[in-house]
Amino acid sequence: MSSNDKAIAVAGVGMHPWGKWGKPFVEYGVHAARAALSDAGVAWSDVDFVVGGETVRNGYAGYVAGSTFASALGWNGARIATSYAACATGAQALDTARARILAGLSEVALVVGADTTPKGFLAPNAGERWTDPDWLRFKLLGMTNPAYFALYARRRMDLYGATSEDFAKVKVKNARHGLENPYARFRKEATVADVLASPIVSDPLHLLDICATSDGAAAVVLTSVDYARKHGLGGAGGPVRVEAVSTVTPTFPNTVIDMPLLATDHAAAGAPERTFKESIAHAAYEEAGISPEDVDVAEVYDLSTALELDWIEDLGLCKRGEAEVLLRAGDTTLGGRIPVNPSGGLACFGEAVPAQALAQVCELTWQLRGQATGRQVEGAKVGITANQGLFGHGSSVLLAR
Amino acid sequence: MTTSTPVIAGWFTTGDDPRLLASRCTTCGTLVFPPPPADAASFCRNPVCDGDDHEPAELSRTGRVWSYTDAQYQPPAPYVPATDPFEPFALAAVELPEGLVILGQVADGYGVGDLSVGAEVELVVEALHTDESGDRTIWRWKPVIELGEETEQ
Numbered sequence: 171m172s173s174n175d176k177a178i179a180v181a182g183v184g185m186h187p188w189g190k191w192g193k194p195f196v197e198y199g200v201h202a203a204r205a206a207l208s209d210a211g212v213a214w215s216d217v218d219f220v221v222g223g224e225t226v227r228n229g230y231a232g233y234v235a236g237s238t239f240a241s242a243l244g245w246n247g248a249r250i251a252t253s254y255a256a257c258a259t260g261a262q263a264l265d266t267a268r269a270r271i272l273a274g275l276s277e278v279a280l281v282v283g284a285d286t287t288p289k290g291f292l293a294p295n296a297g298e299r300w301t302d303p304d305w306l307r308f309k310l311l312g313m314t315n316p317a318y319f320a321l322y323a324r325r326r327m328d329l330y331g332a333t334s335e336d337f338a339k340v341k342v343k344n345a346r347h348g349l350e351n352p353y354a355r356f357r358k359e360a361t362v363a364d365v366l367a368s369p370i371v372s373d374p375l376h377l378l379d380i381c382a383t384s385d386g387a388a389a390v391v392l393t394s395v396d397y398a399r400k401h402g403l404g405g406a407g408g409p410v411r412v413e414a415v416s417t418v419t420p421t422f423p424n425t426v427i428d429m430p431l432l433a434t435d436h437a438a439a440g441a442p443e444r445t446f447k448e449s450i451a452h453a454a455y456e457e458a459g460i461s462p463e464d465v466d467v468a469e470v471y472d473l474s475t476a477l478e479l480d481w482i483e484d485l486g487l488c489k490r491g492e493a494e495v496l497l498r499a500g501d502t503t504l505g506g507r508i509p510v511n512p513s514g515g516l517a518c519f520g521e522a523v524p525a526q527a528l529a530q531v532c533e534l535t536w537q538l539r540g541q542a543t544g545r546q547v548e549g550a551k552v553g554i555t556a557n558q559g560l561f562g563h564g565s566s567v568l569l570a571r
Numbered sequence: 572m573t574t575s576t577p578v579i580a581g582w583f584t585t586g587d588d589p590r591l592l593a594s595r596c597t598t599c600g601t602l603v604f605p606p607p608p609a610d611a612a613s614f615c616r617n618p619v620c621d622g623d624d625h626e627p628a629e630l631s632r633t634g635r636v637w638s639y640t641d642a643q644y645q646p647p648a649p650y651v652p653a654t655d656p657f658e659p660f661a662l663a664a665v666e667l668p669e670g671l672v673i674l675g676q677v678a679d680g681y682g683v684g685d686l687s688v689g690a691e692v693e694l695v696v697e698a699l700h701t702d703e704s705g706d707r708t709i710w711r712w713k714p715v716i717e718l719g720e721e722t723e724q
Binding site for chain 1: 579605649
């Protein structure tokens with residue numbers, strides 16, 4: 171794949187394994203940052219820009235994650251920034267680093283996301299918050315995150331004939347993919363019967379259809395393509411390149427109900443050309459000059475099993491309503507035509523919000539370098555990530571080598 | 572007689588023919604639900620409209636199910652369960668003829684088995700929970716049973 175002139179180099183990637191230890195998020199973040207610097211062969215003192223992915227559940231240190239990580243690594247005088255875009259935080263942080271590199275304002279950027287998460291349903295902030303939709307959806311409707319995922323899942327069933335067995339097969343596939351991934355939290359096979367025997371949380375989704383919340387951290391070292399070449403970074407075949415980062419917002423009218431909102435926009439003149447989720451990937455493809463047919467591997471946000479099927483269509487990897495056909499044919503399994511979530515996805519990781527979009531980039535970097543031991547997509551040259559943060563945050567990163 | 576008060580003011584009307592209350596841009600007619608507070612500055616959500624004046628607008632009482640689900644486990648606070656122990660309830664996203672999809676709980680006594688994508692539902696007002704002032708009410712979606720189905724039952 172030839173590079174576009176707005177590409178930057180992934181010099182190194184690193185992660186802390188996902189789990190549930192309740193340790194300070196900074197520990198995880200520093201572990202991932204050091205792993206990424208070591209992978210890049212770059213000294214911390216050479217990093218001149220740090221972007222932290224904010225965590226909203228860990229007090230002030232989490233709100234100023236960029237400086238928290240920079241301080242924990244030892245002040246080196248680097249510029250810093252902190253990004254927050256809910257689940258899309260990692261993509262926004264990456265985009266911030268890319269902008270400074272492409273502007274020539276920074277040479278080596280370190281992007282870090284880490285989280286420590288509580289157990290159970292993610293609940294809203296405390297207090298009486300009558301103008302906060304994230305509070306109102308619980309107060310007025312008891313509308314949890316899994317309930318939103320279930321709305322999308324039910325639509326697939328009633329419109330496209332998806333079944334609970336199809337959703338379970340996504341879990342079975344991802345559980346198998348993640349078996350050999352040293353960073354995955356859940357490394358255990360699951361059967362269709364296991365999924366169907368687990369309790370229903372929000373009809374039609376079972377407990378095993380829905381991802382957990384986890385602790386974890388991921389980090390990426392970025393440089394210009396020239397800098398990487400000059401310093402021999404990124405391995406013998408040249409570095410993996412970030413070809414596009416899409417952080418688009420919806421375009422009015424947004425006609426698919428988005429968590430945590432209670433209603434869609436008013437579409438007086440009918441639905442727009444693309445849904446919000448379709449527009450996220452479209453913007454990435456446009457920016458990179460790459461088309462869905464060029465994609466060899468995808469890491470998508472399987473908050474629920476059914477949502478993975480939605481993303482496959484939103485990424486243009488098949489037509490609307492046909493993701494189950496790909497799934498049933500084994501096309502999205504390792505060894506298939508277009509493997510999806512070779513890392514094991516959120517099914518094997520659980521979600522660590524500010525780290526997750528970066529973890530997707532780490533996985534695709536290993537895939538494109540041929541280093542994804544036990545889960546390698548053979549000959550992968552182009553990979554795409556997809557994710558969406560609540561309150562209108564798109565997230566899609568196109569990587570190529 | 573118990574008092575019943577909407578759990579949130581200005582979002583829906585009560586009585587025999589209850590309606591959701593949107594705000595309507597007086598320039599382009601774009602509707603927004605939930606409506607911003609009456610005293611809040613409100614710039615039109617339609618990006619090509621520079622309107623900044625809005626008025627309350629009643630929405631259609633009936634619509635079609637966009638999708639539906641239920642809550643089998645008690646949601647976290649600030650949700651207040653109506654019963655102890657918690658009883659599961661259904662939820663529906665409903666597409667109104669005006670061109671908005673609006674979430675709501677499903678009326679008491681109905682579950683996911685009574686719903687399908689595209690089915691007709693109508694707005695009702697029911698008690699969400701009870702507090703020191705009496706019943707606190709909320710809008711809900713109630714399946715409209717087609718005449719043929721009703722006679723079969």
